[in-house]
Amino acid sequence: MSALKLALAVATPLIILIALVTHAASAQTPPRQVVPVVLEGVLPAQQVTGQQSVTLAARLHGPDGAPVRGETLDFYVINSVFGEHLMKVGQAPTDATGTAELLYEPTWAGEHTVVVRYGGAAYTPTQTTFRINAAGPAHVHENARFGLEPVRAVAPLGAALAILAVWGTLALAVTRTVRGIRAAAPATSSALPLVRMPEALSPAPLRPVLLAITVVMALALPIAWFQAREGSAGPPALAGAPLVPGAEQPGSDKILPAALLRFVPAITTDAAGQLTPDSADLPADVALLGDRQYVLDTNKGRILTVTPAGQLARMFESDRDGETSLLGASAITSLDGEIYVAGPRFGTVIVLSPFGKIEEVLKIELPAAEHPFRPAGIAVTDDGQIWLSDSNNHRVVSVDRKGRFLGSIGKGAAATGEYGLDTPGGIAVDALGNLWVADTGNHEVKKYSPKGVFLAAIGHRELARPEAVAVDDAGDIFVTDDERAAVLAFGRDGAFLGSFGNDATVGAQSPPRLQSPAGIEVKGTTVYVMDRLSGLFIFSVGAASAQ
Amino acid sequence: MVALQHEQQARLEQTAMRPILQPGEFFWAVVIALSIVVLMALVAYLQQLREGLAVTGLNQRVSWGFYISDMVFFIGISYGGAMTSAILRLTNAPWRAPLSRIAETMAVVAVLVGAVFPLIDMGRPERMGNLFLHGQVGSPVLWDVVAVTTYLVAGAIFLYLPLIPDIAVCRDRLGPAGGKLRTRLYELLALGWQNTPEQKRALEWGTTVVAITIIPLAVAVHSVLAFLFGVTSRPGWDSTIFAPYFVLGAMFSGVATVILAVAGLRWAYHLEEYIERKHFEYLSFIMLTLGVAYGYFMFSEYLTEGYKMHEGVGTMMELLITGDLAPFFWLFGLGGLILPILLVALPFTRNVSGITVAALAVVLGMWLKRFLIVVPVLAEPLMPSEVVIYWPSRVEIAITAGAAAAIPLLMLLFFRVFPIISVYEIEEMAEAEARKLEAPAEGEAR
Numbered sequence: 001m002s003a004l005k006l007a008l009a010v011a012t013p014l015i016i017l018i019a020l021v022t023h024a025a026s027a028q029t030p031p032r033q034v035v036p037v038v039l040e041g042v043l044p045a046q047q048v049t050g051q052q053s054v055t056l057a058a059r060l061h062g063p064d065g066a067p068v069r070g071e072t073l074d075f076y077v078i079n080s081v082f083g084e085h086l087m088k089v090g091q092a093p094t095d096a097t098g099t100a101e102l103l104y105e106p107t108w109a110g111e112h113t114v115v116v117r118y119g120g121a122a123y124t125p126t127q128t129t130f131r132i133n134a135a136g137p138a139h140v141h142e143n144a145r146f147g148l149e150p151v152r153a154v155a156p157l158g159a160a161l162a163i164l165a166v167w168g169t170l171a172l173a174v175t176r177t178v179r180g181i182r183a184a185a186p187a188t189s190s191a192l193p194l195v196r197m198p199e200a201l202s203p204a205p206l207r208p209v210l211l212a213i214t215v216v217m218a219l220a221l222p223i224a225w226f227q228a229r230e231g232s233a234g235p236p237a238l239a240g241a242p243l244v245p246g247a248e249q250p251g252s253d254k255i256l257p258a259a260l261l262r263f264v265p266a267i268t269t270d271a272a273g274q275l276t277p278d279s280a281d282l283p284a285d286v287a288l289l290g291d292r293q294y295v296l297d298t299n300k301g302r303i304l305t306v307t308p309a310g311q312l313a314r315m316f317e318s319d320r321d322g323e324t325s326l327l328g329a330s331a332i333t334s335l336d337g338e339i340y341v342a343g344p345r346f347g348t349v350i351v352l353s354p355f356g357k358i359e360e361v362l363k364i365e366l367p368a369a370e371h372p373f374r375p376a377g378i379a380v381t382d383d384g385q386i387w388l389s390d391s392n393n394h395r396v397v398s399v400d401r402k403g404r405f406l407g408s409i410g411k412g413a414a415a416t417g418e419y420g421l422d423t424p425g426g427i428a429v430d431a432l433g434n435l436w437v438a439d440t441g442n443h444e445v446k447k448y449s450p451k452g453v454f455l456a457a458i459g460h461r462e463l464a465r466p467e468a469v470a471v472d473d474a475g476d477i478f479v480t481d482d483e484r485a486a487v488l489a490f491g492r493d494g495a496f497l498g499s500f501g502n503d504a505t506v507g508a509q510s511p512p513r514l515q516s517p518a519g520i521e522v523k524g525t526t527v528y529v530m531d532r533l534s535g536l537f538i539f540s541v542g543a544a545s546a547q
Numbered sequence: 548m549v550a551l552q553h554e555q556q557a558r559l560e561q562t563a564m565r566p567i568l569q570p571g572e573f574f575w576a577v578v579i580a581l582s583i584v585v586l587m588a589l590v591a592y593l594q595q596l597r598e599g600l601a602v603t604g605l606n607q608r609v610s611w612g613f614y615i616s617d618m619v620f621f622i623g624i625s626y627g628g629a630m631t632s633a634i635l636r637l638t639n640a641p642w643r644a645p646l647s648r649i650a651e652t653m654a655v656v657a658v659l660v661g662a663v664f665p666l667i668d669m670g671r672p673e674r675m676g677n678l679f680l681h682g683q684v685g686s687p688v689l690w691d692v693v694a695v696t697t698y699l700v701a702g703a704i705f706l707y708l709p710l711i712p713d714i715a716v717c718r719d720r721l722g723p724a725g726g727k728l729r730t731r732l733y734e735l736l737a738l739g740w741q742n743t744p745e746q747k748r749a750l751e752w753g754t755t756v757v758a759i760t761i762i763p764l765a766v767a768v769h770s771v772l773a774f775l776f777g778v779t780s781r782p783g784w785d786s787t788i789f790a791p792y793f794v795l796g797a798m799f800s801g802v803a804t805v806i807l808a809v810a811g812l813r814w815a816y817h818l819e820e821y822i823e824r825k826h827f828e829y830l831s832f833i834m835l836t837l838g839v840a841y842g843y844f845m846f847s848e849y850l851t852e853g854y855k856m857h858e859g860v861g862t863m864m865e866l867l868i869t870g871d872l873a874p875f876f877w878l879f880g881l882g883g884l885i886l887p888i889l890l891v892a893l894p895f896t897r898n899v900s901g902i903t904v905a906a907l908a909v910v911l912g913m914w915l916k917r918f919l920i921v922v923p924v925l926a927e928p929l930m931p932s933e934v935v936i937y938w939p940s941r942v943e944i945a946i947t948a949g950a951a952a953a954i955p956l957l958m959l960l961f962f963r964v965f966p967i968i969s970v971y972e973i974e975e976m977a978e979a980e981a982r983k984l985e986a987p988a989e990g991e992a993r
Contacts, residue, residue, distance in 0.1 A: 031552050156684035166764055170701055173756040177708060178738055180749025185739030213576060217583045415601035505973055 001004065014145025037061065037068055037123040041116055042099065043132035053105040054132060055494055056089070058116040060098045067098025071122060075102045076115040078516075084282055084532075085299055086115060106134035113516065115533055119271045127267070129515040129533055131483075256489050256498030258539045261526065263512045264306050266295060266535035280304060280312065284330035285426070285468070285519030286530040287339055289354050293528060294332060294339060295536055296519070301327035303339070303356065306536065315354035324350050324358055331378040331388070331426070332519070342375030349378070349386060349403065361385075362403040369393040377427035377468065381450065387435055389424040396424055396437055398452065409437075409452050416442055417488060418454035426519060430475065438466040438479060445469050445479055445490075458494040470522040478527055478541075480517035487517060487529055489541065500539060501529060512537070559818070559973060560720065563966035565816055567717070568724055570963060573815065581956035588942030590947020591942040592667060600670040602942045609937035610923040613947050614668035616917040619772055620800065621661030621950065623793070623913070624694065626765045627801005628654030629702055631833070633758040633765075641980070642829055644972040645821040648713075648965075649812060649958075650805045651706040657804070658699050660950050665692070667946060687774040698768045700763050705735075708754045712971035715740035729964060769797045776920070783852070787883040792844045796913060798802035799837040803887075803909035806830050808958065812967060821968055823898055831902040834909065835891040843882050859927055866923045871936055875915055883912010928947040 042057035060068040071094050074166050079087040092100040106112060112134055117127040142546035144329060249253040268278040275281055288294075295304040303316040303326070323346050331342040338359065339352040351360040366373055370393060377389035377396075384401035395410030414422040422441025429435055433450040444460040459466065464483035473476050475492030486502035501514040512534050519530035529537040552845070566574070595602050605612050633651040635643035667670045677989075682689040717725060718733035725733065740746055770790035777789035806827065813822045852860050867876045887905035890896045896905075922937050 152685065156690075159690060160684075163697060166697055166701070166760060169756065169760050170697075171703055173753045173760070174704055174708075177753025179751070181711065181738045181740055181746045182743075184743050184745030184749065186741050186743060213579045213583070217579065217586070220583065220587070323595075370608075411601050413601045413606055415599060418600055420598065420601060515977050 008199075035123040036063055037118065037126060039073070039116060039126045040064060040525045041114065041128045043130055044132060053103055054134060055101050056114055056132075057099055057101045057102045058117070058128060058464050060094045060100070067094070067096065067124065069094055069096055069098060071100075071118060073100040074117045075104070076117065076120065077104070078113040078115065078282075080237065086282070107119050109134060115515075118272070119269050125269050125271075127269070127533070144222060151516045182540065191325040253260075256500045256541065258487075258500035258527070258541045260537060261540050262292075262310060263534075263536040264295075264310055264312060264536040264538070265512070266297075266304070266312055266531075278314075280314075280432060280535075282532045283530055283535075284532060285332045285517075286521050286528050286536060287332040287334040288333040288521045288523055288528065289337065289339060292354065293521075293536060293538075294330040294334070295530060296326070296329055296341065298328060298532075300332050301325055301329065301343070302351070303332070303484060310393065323348060324361055326350070329375075330518070331375045333380055335376045335380045335382070340378055340380055340386070343377045344373070344375055347373045349388070349399075362399075362401075364388065364397075364399050364403045365405040366390075366397060367405060367408065369395070376423075376425045377438070379427045379429040381429050381431075381433050385450075387427055389421075389427045389431065389437060391423045391425060391440070394421045394423060394441075396421065396435070396448075397426060407452055409435075409448060414441055418446075418457075421446070426480070428469045428471050431473060432469040436471055436477065438469045438471045440466055445477065456494060459488065459492050459496070462488055462496050462499075467518050468520045470520045471529070472522045472524070478520055478522050480529060482516055482518070485514045485517065487514070487527060487539070499538065499542065556974075559561040559968075559970055562816070562818060562821065563968050563970045564715070564717070564721065566959075566962040566967050567721070567729075567964065574959065574963075577721075577815075578818035578956060578959055580954040581959075582951035583940055585621040585770060585949045585956060588946045588952075591945035595667070595670070595942050596672075602940055604938045604940045604943060606937065609922055610670070611921050611925060612937050613918070613939045613984070614664045616914065616921045617947050617950055618668070619660050619793070619916045619921070620656050620914045621664070621954075622660075622772060623769060623797030623917075624801045624804040625654045625657035625661060625702065625909070626698075626769050626794075627799070627803075628657065628805050629698075629761050629765050629801075630798055631805055631830075632704070633705070633761050636754070636758045637762075640829075641968075641976045642826055644976045645818065645968045646805070646809055646826060646830070647709065647972065648967060648969045649808050651702070651709070652958055652961055653805060653808050654801075655699070655702045655706050656954050656961070658695065658702055659957070660942060660953050661828060662695050662699060664950070674737060687771055687778060691771045691775060694768045694771045698761075698764050701757065701764050703755045703759050705754075708750060709756060709969060709972065710965060711740050711750060712734070712742065713966045715742070716970055717966065726830060732964070766794055766795075768795045776924075781924050782857060782927060783863045783918075786852070788844060788848060792841075792848065795837060795841050795844055796916065799834065799841045800913035801909060802830060803906040803913070804832045806834065806902060806906035807910060808955075810899065810906070811955070812958075816962075816967060817857070818968065821973065827899050827902045828897060831891040831897065831905065834906065835888055838884060838888050838891075838909065842888075845884075862929045863923045866926065872919060872923055876919055879912045879915045879919065881913060882908055884909075887912075894934065943965060 028078040038061055040059050040061075042059055046052055058073055058075075060071055060073065062068060063115075068468045072091050073094060074091045075089050076086040077089050089104050089530055090102045091170075092102045094100045100521060101114075112132050112135065113129060115127060115129045117125070120124055266283050268276045268279040270276050280295065281295040281304075284297050284298040284303075285296040286293055287296070292305045294315065295306070297304055301318040301320060302314060304312040307313050307317040307460075316326075318324050320327055324343065325345050326341055326343060328344045329341050330344070333340050337354060339354065341350045341352065342348075344351050347364045347366055349362040349364060350358060351362065360490060364373075369390070372392060373390055374392035376391040377387075379387045381387075385406065386399050386401070386403075387396055388399070389396045393410070393412055394414050395408050395412060397408040398406040400406055409419055410421040410424070411419065414420075416422070420442070421437065421439050423439075425438040425440045427435060427437050434455065435448045435450070435452070437446045437448070439457075440447050442460075443463050443466065444457045444462065445466055446457045449455055458477065459479060463479060464481055466488075467480045467482045469477060469479050476497070477490040477492075479488045479490070480486075481488055481499075484499065484502060486499040488499045489497040491497055501517065512531075514529065514531050514537060515533040516531055517529050517537075518532050521528045525541055527539045527541050529539065531537060603612065603614075628650040632643065632647045632654070636647065666675060669675065678689060678692060714733050715737040718730065718737045721730070721733075768852060770793065773790040773793035776784040777786055779785065809822055809826070809830070849864070853864050856864070866872045887909045890901045890905035890908075926936060
């Protein structure tokens, strides 16, 4: 007993002492310097198709262009395996030119979004993003491991020789036979008696049967043709206007004047380039309620709200594994004082109050599908009908306010045409109750009536990868395009009005700028864009409606 | 020496030329009916071309369904037709004469139809060129295209060469009844054939060389087709016996298809005098032997796979033996394998009707077996996931039905132009038979 008392007597002051020293040390940590620097991604000299690895590079320099040397940059790639997340591929220091380079071996073929972050040891933290195309690493054949590569190299040659031998034999057989027969043909031939056929052996005349079959065929083919054509015609033009005026006037690069009113950073990193505890992680969508904006923090399963000071504050944090988990949720919307979030894990829609209290959890009745439900967009109509886009199953489903299935659009697999969708993203409902779907894989936005009847498709020439869509009260349509890193605006008649939010409009030297825009909302002339890699952008596009 | 009497000769020519000169209304009825099915398939394909493979039941996991099953099946039956004719020709089996034309025509027509399916399955046929522009020489896919193309050419030559004397008969004996266009075609293709001994020798040599070539070629074609499956690491396909298993299956279904074609044409064109019950019996014995061998291969395959039950094989075996696909599997086992064997083995069912029913059961059963080889293996997930069941869409069913109808349709149209049975070979066989009979008689006289 006395030994225990002695141990406590020694340990207690020691613990207190350690705690005091630690606190003092942390208190003495100098605040991060606010010295602005610019980070620019350096695209590979050529796209990396066919190469085994690629050099990722970024350059860090001051506002005056002077290179910043000796700082560490972190390189990430957005990986979509088991939900989108940033995959760290390594870090590298900047050299005398301010450039950091990292050799990266792509593990999948296709487009890669590269994110480079500077954690801000000496200067203000910043990040940049760029895209590369990769063919993926060349497959090393198993034979190479066993010294059988020479056999593998020769085997196709052997097969080719065998095939050539067969062709040669056939050619020889034909030419020799034909020549032999021709050479041996006598100059004259005697007339032979003609074949005389007996009376026809056919049974009773079949003309009525033939007639019946012909009539059936004549009827069946147009019916079959009609059936085949149903739902397959290409998107028609909107009434009274050409579908895409940009088609005649090359205007997909047209700029729409837009002023950045405010940028609310959502992604913050520490000096090591890691996300801070309060930082959002790939926030995908934004919702508006009254004067407040709600940010869906996808990879952390949270809802954040923007404070009057322009910062994000935690409003709702979901249970990670429970029925109300919002982990991986990427669709949020609002109506009549309530926030609706599509829960990705259990096929639910979670209804919250503006203050983050769960009011209702709707279990959605979904028809059978090949893949797990993955809601990428949600929209609620005034009469309580809920639309959900299920990107995994290439469809948009409609349920009532109790979650009962009403109907769906899409074929269950990636498809084109009026009712075909390919990986639909965000959706929106306009003032008339019409549904707008960002048909990501088909590079267009489709419009359906409240009953799900196809009405129009827009933006096929301008949109590269539409992620989400919003419609203002005047009927203008705003679409986020992840590949163009911009917002594209279309008039109510489908005419392309212009784009904003990318380098050209915001300016390369005046970050922030859109890097990976996802969710979008519009209120009056203000457009709210959720950028997954940076934060919430609030633009004023008064000029759009005026046009 | 005249082997066939004048009356017999005239009857033979009349029989062989009847589809050309006197097809009858029944011919047109069948052609129209088959054309409807083929046109429906074309309409379905147009729909698929417009809307993409989304109109099929294919999905991300089961990416091979009806189309690839059809390709394997149709190329397989073609192989059976060519092999039957080539082997019987090389072994100089005298009873082959009235069957060889039908078997060879079926072989060419079936491979034509089967070779279209990879294009249909691609969804984007215009990308076929990429196979040659960016083909991998180590891939069975590239070699499959090369082998099937070579086999198609060899099959066409194998059909054409023995046809030359009969084309000459058409040229010389049809007169104005043959029509201008056909007569011009006959003149072109007959190559001046006048039945001289030198011409016969040249033809015999050429036909024998092609017959010898086509046997290993047909084995190679179906082996490469089997390698498409066998060289993958997928449980169920990852098997060393897949190539001989496929070859045997192809011969089994091919001989059955020859029996069906022979039975149908015999009935439609009254060929009973030349195609007798013994021809059906001989063919059925070949089919029986192949059926037993195929059953043995299948038993060996499933026993060795099922005994070890490596990870991944279990789900596939369960799907087949007791799962969702069990009805089809047992339908094939009992209806497509055991029933035909019994129908042929039992003396009281071994007649033309019994053998035809057995052949029909084999053809349907072997198509089902191809489906069961292709689909369950893909349905089995390689990563932890649920089993995906594939079900064909109406488009796939229509295209498959159209392909099945295209084979008899093309055969009927072919026999509208060329003799349905080989007049030349029947005469040659009769001559040889007569020589055999005369030889002992001459010996006795000495």
